[in-house]
Amino acid sequence: MTEEEIKTTIFQLLQRIAPETDPSRLMPEENIREALNIDSFDALQFIVAINEKLNVDIPEEDYGKTSNLKSLLAYLTKKLKE
């Protein structure tokens, strides 16, 4: 999976959780949850969706690495290569 494909998937999943937003307009270092107004419950649903779609298990201690697009992409790219 290329980085561009991962990005598209992330946008799709975020769009499902926050349908009225446009995730593709997120800035690389913008806090995703704040920008898209995602609460704790939806944040967990997003982690679950990533797990189901990309088969990547994000342990709780790594939640901090998923806060913006740049770090999330880097994290997922690394995990998918493992």
Add this chain to the structure above:
Amino acid sequence: MIKFQMPNLGADMEAGTLVEWRKQLGEFLHRGDIIADVETQKGLIEIEVFEEGTLEKFLVKEGEKVPVGTVLALINDGKSEVTESTVSGEEIQKPEIHPIEDRKEIVHENTELGERIKISPLARKIAEENRIDISLLKGTGPEGSIVKKDIEKAISEVKKPIKDAEKEADKTKEISVKPSGPTSDAMRMAVAAAMSKSNREIPHYYLEKRMDMSKAMDWVKEANKDRPVQNRLLPVAVLIKAVAKALDEVPDLNATWENGLHRKNEINIGFVISLRSGGIVVPAILQSDSKTVDEIMETINDIIPRARAFKLRSSELSQSTFTITNIGEGGADKVFGLIYPPQVGIVGFGEISEQPFAEEGMLGIRPVVDVTLAADHRATDGLIGSRFLAALNRHLQNPEEL
């Protein structure tokens, strides 16, 4: 004979539209069966029965809008005397008496704001089940009303491009699609009515206590370590359970005020869920005290997507005995709630954040939460409220015993 009435699904509800009877005449009803779908300001609600008997007679037709308390149907329970029944099953809530002008005004505004869409009850149901936004459809039925055929056409059009998306897990699907619920104006009016009543009638008193969350957070972290993401806990599940246990110790707060204090046997905690389109719904986590933290988390996982899709059951909207409002991550430090009448208390959790915290002469940095209680001063005094917060704190310091 049991008179089955239009239920009161909260202080903000004045009337409901009977959309569809889900049972046939002569059918035997069991406790918990869904007898009808009712459209309210909170969406389409499945109405349950809490008695057993044979469905004898319909008194209200599908599509009729009637005030709370109107007898909808007769259920034959084999007894000759007539008993009244609401779906809450617990006690009969008499329809509230408002000045006539008052009610007129509200009904008027609703019809003005939310443009009425002509649609057959069957079509509406299929649309709801398939999450079709009926406001986007053009009806081909009489007077341009939307009929079953129109919905089926819309479904086939929607289904094509999202074949791939269909494979997604149900839960994600549930929260991902824009619900075709009530208009945000109707929702705003519902919240306005309930909160105005609260502020007008309930003399609130407020208490606040800062609680150390380090043990509770460690416990959640430990519990989540070996779990697949789908089964992970959120701290709020622990908070809900701790509140339930504290209410068990201070039962005067698990009550309603209706010309006197009425304690409730069950602890059904209403959990405030905010909707992305604006407004809130407060479904109850039934019997929170007898559920484990895991079971509470399961209930949350089930109830939040349904609340956001406007798919709640009558028992979940009518039976809460106390309310929790939780700000969650990244939000305000404190929240001072307004009581949801006729309840007598609401507890508010601010954001859990790291703060300097002193204990036994030592200062450290710990995750803490500022907890507030708003309680009805007609029902209890500050001492009771204070005892509740102390009990809650104690339970949060012993998460393994929850």
